[in-house]
Amino acid sequence: MATQGQVITCKAAVAYEPNKPLVIEDVQVAPPQAGEVRIKVLFTALCHTDAYTWSGKDPEGLFPCILGHEAAGIVESVGEGVTEVQPGDHVIPCYQAECRECKFCKSGKTNLCGKVRTATGAGVMMNDRKSRFSINGKLIYHFMGTSTFSQYTVVHDVSVAKIDPQAPLDKVCLLGCGVPTGLGAVWNTAKVEPGSIVAIFGLGTVGLAVAEGAKSAGASRIIGIDIDSKKFDVAKNFGVTEFVNPKDYDKPIQQVLVDLTDGGVDYSFECIGNVSVMRAALECCHKGWGTSVIVGVAASGQEISTRPFQLVTGRVWKGTAFGGFKSRSQVPWLVDKYMKKEIKIDEYVTHNLTVGEINKAFDLMHEGGCLRCVLKMHE
Ligand SMILES: NC(=O)C1=CN([C@@H]2O[C@H](COP(=O)(O)OP(=O)(O)OC[C@H]3O[C@@H](n4cnc5c(N)ncnc54)[C@H](O)[C@@H]3O)[C@@H](O)[C@H]2O)C=CC1
Ligand SMILES: N[C@@H](CCC(=O)N[C@@H](CSC=O)C(=O)NCC(=O)O)C(=O)O
Ligand SMILES: [Zn+2]
Ligand SMILES: [Zn+2]
Numbered sequence: 001m002a003t004q005g006q007v008i009t010c011k012a013a014v015a016y017e018p019n020k021p022l023v024i025e026d027v028q029v030a031p032p033q034a035g036e037v038r039i040k041v042l043f044t045a046l047c048h049t050d051a052y053t054w055s056g057k058d059p060e061g062l063f064p065c066i067l068g069h070e071a072a073g074i075v076e077s078v079g080e081g082v083t084e085v086q087p088g089d090h091v092i093p094c095y096q097a098e099c100r101e102c103k104f105c106k107s108g109k110t111n112l113c114g115k116v117r118t119a120t121g122a123g124v125m126m127n128d129r130k131s132r133f134s135i136n137g138k139l140i141y142h143f144m145g146t147s148t149f150s151q152y153t154v155v156h157d158v159s160v161a162k163i164d165p166q167a168p169l170d171k172v173c174l175l176g177c178g179v180p181t182g183l184g185a186v187w188n189t190a191k192v193e194p195g196s197i198v199a200i201f202g203l204g205t206v207g208l209a210v211a212e213g214a215k216s217a218g219a220s221r222i223i224g225i226d227i228d229s230k231k232f233d234v235a236k237n238f239g240v241t242e243f244v245n246p247k248d249y250d251k252p253i254q255q256v257l258v259d260l261t262d263g264g265v266d267y268s269f270e271c272i273g274n275v276s277v278m279r280a281a282l283e284c285c286h287k288g289w290g291t292s293v294i295v296g297v298a299a300s301g302q303e304i305s306t307r308p309f310q311l312v313t314g315r316v317w318k319g320t321a322f323g324g325f326k327s328r329s330q331v332p333w334l335v336d337k338y339m340k341k342e343i344k345i346d347e348y349v350t351h352n353l354t355v356g357e358i359n360k361a362f363d364l365m366h367e368g369g370c371l372r373c374v375l376k377m378h379e
Contacts, residue, residue: 004077004087005031008038011377012133012150013358014140016064018056021359022149027066027140029152030132032079036125037160038132039093043173044071044148045349045372046361048204049297052273053143054362057299062123065141066133068148069095070176070372072169075160082157084328090165092176092335094327095120095144099158111188111326116156120145126156146176149358151377161331164339170352170374171345174205175334177322178372179345181295182209182271183334184323186217190267190293194218199257199265200240201281202272203231205348205371206295208238210269212344215239223265225253228368237347253277257284268292275302282306288314295320348372354379 012027032038047070053061075089085091099105099115119126123141132154133140133147147153163172182205186192198214200207203226214222215238224232224240232243244260246253258264264286270278273296282292283306292315294304304317311317325331337343351373353361364370 007031008076008152010151011355012066013355014064014135015054015067018054018061018063024356024358025135027150028134029150029154030134032077032082032132032154033125033127034080035082035127035157036079036132036154037082037085037091037157038076038078038152038154039073039091039160040076041071041073041148041151041153041377043073043170043374043376044068045173045176045374046070046365047177048206048273048365049177051362051365052297052299059300060121062141065123065143066147066150066153067143068150069093069144069146070173070178071146071148072163072173072176076152078157084157085160085162089162090167090169092161092163092172092331093146093148093153093155094159094161094176094331095146096322096327097145097156097158098326098328111322111324113158115158116145125154148176149355151355158328161328163332163335167335167339170376171349172335172338173374174345174348174372175331175338178205179209179343179348180325180331180334181320181323182206183213183343184325185210185269185293185295185320186213188324189318189320190269190291192217192219192267195220196266197221197223197261199223199225199268199281199284201225201268201270201277202296203235203240204271207269207271208235208348208371210271210295211235211238211240214267221261223257223260230368234371238344252280254280254283261286263287264290266290270294270296272296273298275304278304279306282315282317283310285315290314291316291318293318293320349374352376
């Protein structure tokens with residue numbers, strides 16, 4: 001039965017309140033308006049940022065909402081004026097848009113796009129500042145402009161990357177967030193050079209993708225730091241050459257790293273979202289040139305600090321969103337790299353469940369033995 005132009009009722013995991021189990025509901029998904037695309041989501045993974053917003057610590061977190069932002073699917077229908085994708089196209093929804101027209105896109109200096117950001121931060125669509133999701137007339141907010149914990153979602157056309165239809169959607173869904181973020185933090189944001197010494201704080205999917213990126217960039221030493229020693233075995237497969245557990249030392253971890261590296265590392269990456277660790281990551285950098293990249297997302301109200309002297313003496317503090325990748329242009333390129341076996345994805349997928357098991361998937365994320373859990377969205 002043709003669904004174009006119709007409201008679709010489908011299953012979605014709804015977050016009604018912070019930290020309360022997600023509820024699988026029958027949700028009404030309105031047709032796409034001008035400049036919008038309705039996507040049948042086939043697979044979605046969970047990222048730590050979904051858990052962060054669900055925890056209530058995200059200043060942009062709105063409830064009730066449909067979380068999820070690391071997914072792949074097929075275009076079901078498009079709204080007026082949409083020219084770059086059509087029904088049947090295989091796509092990855094991108095929380096970081098790329099309109100190619102705004103001040104940010106035209107600057108050549110950033111991957112951030114301004115076109116729909118105020119709407120995505122407010123949980124609505126740009127066109128009418130309303131949600132396309134409802135349950136029996138009651139509004140449900142969008143999340144990050146993607147809301148992939150739903151069998152169907154509506155996104156802005158500037159947030160859709162069209163990909164190779166041969167690519168396995170249960171794997172390339174990871175290119176919606178964590179893997180590009182880690183790779184791009186190294187390749188685009190830090191621009192790590194061959195021979196560099198790299199420190200990575202936090203060896204989850206994002207930290208391991210940093211390791212993979214650093215290895216491919218020719219780093220000579222890749223030091224992984226995590227409070228969970230079990231992470232080291234798996235981290236070796238992604239390029240980590242040495243492991244440090246802060247719990248094994250009495251002195252500050254930045255001092256441990258400075259001592260291990262004859263004065264400090266060339267590049268460090270914070271992939272946790274902990275502001276004390278962000279400070280340590282900056283202060284373990286080498287005087288004169290060491291660069292630290294903040295990747296982790298810290299809770300509302302948290303602030304970073306250090307002695308300004310750390311910067312006066314040449315250390316550089318940076319941050320990255322989606323690894324600096326331009327989403328619509330470069331996600332298809334990353335898919336092609338995966339298809340040519342030039343980047344890993346399968347190795348990050350430790351669990352596969354169904355959307356009905358989503359609360360179990362979040363439990364797995366918090367237990368630590370899980371990198372990415374991929375949910376099948378349809379029977
Ligand atoms: N900037 C961006 O565009 C993006 C940021 N993120 C953020 O990156 C962070 C990492 O995400 P995931 O890899 O999915 O998370 P994860 O939870 O899988 O990994 C975090 C790792 O940090 C370790 N850890 C926790 N506290 C620690 C401490 N005090 N010292 C050392 N290690 C510690 C944990 O044992 C775990 O291995 C999150 O904050 C997430 O929100 C994620 C994607 C994109
Ligand atoms: N609403 C959050 C924003 C958290 C954040 O920094 N998000 C990252 C992506 S995290 C993906 O898993 C990002 O791209 N930020 C840039 C942006 O435009 O949002 C908060 O306020 O903490
Ligand atoms: Zn994410
Ligand atoms: Zn733009």
